[in-house]
Every structure is written in structure tokens, then in C-alpha cells.
Amino acid sequence: MSLKDNIRGNRIAPQPFNKAADPRPGTVGHRPDAPCSACSVRQLTICAAIAPDELSHLADVATEIKLAPGKSLFYEGEATKYAFNVTSGTLKTYKLLPDGRRQITGFQVTGDFLGLADRGTYVHSAEAVSATTLCRFSRDRLRELMDGFPALGHRLLEKASSELAMAHDQMVLLGRKTAREKIASFLLMLSQRANQSGHGEGSLAIEMTRTDIGDYLGLTTETVSRTFTQLKSDKILSIGKGSEIIFLDRESLVKIADGFANK
């Protein structure tokens, strides 16, 4: 398998769509009537657009899904039958080139909506990074629901607008930032997200592998690792147990991420 032909980046084996080894979809919860009213993360999601006394309409179209780490939720190219809310855990979405080069287009955490980007078929594949629970919605039913609840449409448009803005940030990162700047930006983005979910400022639990990070930032595993080492010896961060990132000099990290500090 001569994969070394003039080509950059990490490579993964051609996706076999091996349903035996990787049974999809994940475990489907036997609660067709997901109790949306009891949902602890509702305010983080698009479901916040539905008034409390109308939540039964939402519960009618929602099904709970559980995914073990490494399991796939859907693959690029399949018909987009469903959309999802992440209620706990972390997923990644990615696209592959024929020779196995991979670009991770995003990491989704609690509160994120999966399925905004659309072309009739899924535009990327989705796989659980950690143990994950999701709410699955039929897209058709969701569309119907939008007619009855305009606020839902507004909320989705808002989410799409903000995702688009983040996508543009990512273009700057991928097209113009150095490896050091990319890692700094990535860590701060994760930290900001963790903050919103009520996590502390000083440290950060990283769930994804170095290879995942590389495939998200357009780098190789080795460069990611080397850059971490470099940031450690610059006393900008340290790494604790369980690949926990400890921020020693957040100031500097911000400067690096924004492209102010080039060294």
C-alpha cells in the first residue's frame, strides 16, 4: 500500500462501512417519548425555542440514542434522514479524501446540533469521541414542527449563522496560521467551550487523540506532539494526568492564537 506519493498529512485506512465490526446506528433508547421537559440541557439546545407547555410536540419526534466511543452515527453520502442534539459526550465530524487523508470538520459537544450543513445527503461522517448520548429527530418531522413554531426556525438560523462564522475562523486557521498558532487557537476554543458548560478556567480535559487534533488543524500527529512539547518548554502550559492541559500563561496563548506573537 504505497501511500507515500507526494501527499501530506495523516491517513486512515479506507472506510470499509463494516457494519459487523461497527454496528450502526448506536443503541436506540426504548423511550420514544423522551421526556423533554426533564431534559437538563434543554436550554443549551434548539429545544429552548419550544415553550415548556408545548414540549410534548417535541418529545413526539425525539428518540434517545447512545453511542460508545469510536462508534459511528452516520457516514458522509448517506441520505439525511435525521438530525441530532448532543445531550452528553463528544463527537467528531470528518470528511475523507480517496487516499485516506482526513479533515475533521468539527467536534460536537453537549448542546450542539448535528445536521445543519446539508446537501440532501450527510456532508460528513460523524463518530463518537467519548461515550455520547443524543436526541434523534426526523428531519421531516422537524420541518413540520418549524411551521408550527417559528421560533424553532429562528433558532436554527441563528445556530447556522454562528456555525458559519466559526467555519470562517477555521478557514483562517487552516489557510494562514502556523502550527503553533493553530494549537493555541484550538486549546483556547476548547477552553472557551468548557467554560460555557461551567468548567474551570485553569485547566482543560482533552478527549481527542493527537491524530484527531492534527486532522482538525491540518497537521500531522507528530507536529501536534512536537508543538505541545514546545509550549511546555516555553512554560505556557503543562500536561497533567489523563492528558489534562494546565494553562500556565493564558495571556501568551491568546497572543499566539491571534497571530500577534510570532515566536
Add this chain to the structure above:
Amino acid sequence: MSLKDNIRGNRIAPQPFNKAADPRPGTVGHRPDAPCSACSVRQLTICAAIAPDELSHLADVATEIKLAPGKSLFYEGEATKYAFNVTSGTLKTYKLLPDGRRQITGFQVTGDFLGLADRGTYVHSAEAVSATTLCRFSRDRLRELMDGFPALGHRLLEKASSELAMAHDQMVLLGRKTAREKIASFLLMLSQRANQSGHGEGSLAIEMTRTDIGDYLGLTTETVSRTFTQLKSDKILSIGKGSEIIFLDRESLVKIADGFANK
């Protein structure tokens, strides 16, 4: 001005916001009642969501804008007061890093909607590539209009979904494709767009400079130029008068763009 500090890519001078040399906004047409019913590109735009007999509502909130090449429509960071429809010409949107590195986040042509990506302020700057006419809408009025015409909201959400999908393609391009693959993808994308607007298959008029192309693809001007030269000597394309691209071997170009042909 030591700009050579370890940093990649084209660089442009720090934006001076020089309103004298670059008077914004562009010439505003003295027709507050833009005749939407007579608009020849209406079916290409979000305005197609409004029924013909309701078009006066749209005309009430639309103003025609004209922009000469090189003139700016808005700058990143300004409050997002307006959204725009491109009715003719081409624009580019871009983001800058403090040292002048630039990432072009998109080229907008006839029928495109400007202002979906949003964070309260414009997430990128917009500048005319060629002579451009636009319809300007107040965002507030547009939002109001959405309540009366749900189809408008649906259309915007659709546009956002498709833009998000394109943004993900661009991430793959920026993060994982080689210079050759980037150029091939770019030319085919432009060609496809030109096609939709009823242009021929065999050739393509390029309006942007090599520097623009580089800043869109995460390359330098020189690499763009060299890659064109390479594709010419490979008899995959040739370049006619006025930097017109003539496709000699579209097959190969597609293979290169999709990452199948690595040489």
C-alpha cells in the same frame, strides 16, 4: 517593516480604514423603491421566497448599491446593520491577521446572499472584485419580513445549510489538499458557478488576481502562478486573452481536484 518573521503567505498592508481614499459605502442608487418585480435575477436569490404579488413589501426594505472594483462594502467588526443580495458582479470576503496575513473566506457572485454568517458584527470584510451591484436590506426589517413570510426564513436556512456544506469542503481543501489539488478544485468550482449562470463549459473568465486566489486557497501568489504554469505544460489547461482559462482536459482536472491523481 520586518514582516518576514517566521510567517507564511501573502501579506497586505494593515487596513487603514481610509475613508478618504476608499469612500464607503458605495454609490447608493436613488431608487429607494427598487422594482423587485422587474428584477431579472430574483429567482436566483432569497427573494424568490416572496410571491410576485407581495414583492412590494420587499421593495420597501431594499436599496440598490453600486460598487466600483476595489471598493469596500463593509469591514469586519462593524455592527451588522445590513444584509445584501449580489445582483451583478463579484465580491470577495476576507479576514486579516494582525500582521497582514489574509484569508479570503469566499467569492460572492450574482444571486449570492451576503450576511448569513453573523456574530452581531460582520465576521469578515467585503470588497468588490469587479464592478458590482447589490440590493441592501436592513437586517431588522428583514427579520420582521421573515415573520410575515415564513418561506423567506426557510430559504435563508437552506442557503445557510448549503454555505455550511461548502465551508466544510473548503476546510478539506485548506487542511489536506496539495497546491495542485487546490487550484484544480478552485477552477472547477468557479466553472460550475459560471455554468449555473449560463456560461459555457469549455472556458472560464477569471476576475480575481493570483494574490486573491492564493489568499483563498492558503497559498502564495508565486505558488499559484507556478501551479498554473505546471497545469499548462501538462496540457490540462491553457490561458487565453484576459486571463481566460481554457479547459483542455477536464477529466484530469476533476481527478486532481478530488485527490485521485497525485502527480
Add this chain to the structure above:
DNA sequence: TTTGAAAATTGATCTCGGTCAAAGATCGAC
């Protein structure tokens, strides 16, 4: 038709990050 500024091309050289290879570290399963 000439002219001058901007854009494009080409060449020589350099470097950041990729590639290849080989230890170490981690961690869940037994």
C-alpha cells in the same frame, strides 16, 4: 503609441512541517 504602475512569471534558496522510524507511555482487559 507611449508610459508607468500593477500583476504575473520565473529562478534561487530556505524552512516549516511532513515523512519515516523507533522508542516510551498509557490504559483497559484479563
Add this chain to the structure above:
DNA sequence: GTCGATCTTTGACCGAGATCAATTTTCAAA
């Protein structure tokens, strides 16, 4: 605890594309 698979780190080397530096071409204005 230990075994084995996976992940991470580190080292040596390489190459695609960046940088620096001239030309050459283009094109609009005079």
C-alpha cells in the same frame, strides 16, 4: 499485576511550498 494494543513522543531526514529577488507582461491612462 501483566500483557498487548494504542497513543504519544522523539529523532533524523526530506520536500512542498514559502521567501526573496528580478524580470516580463498587461493594461489603462495620457
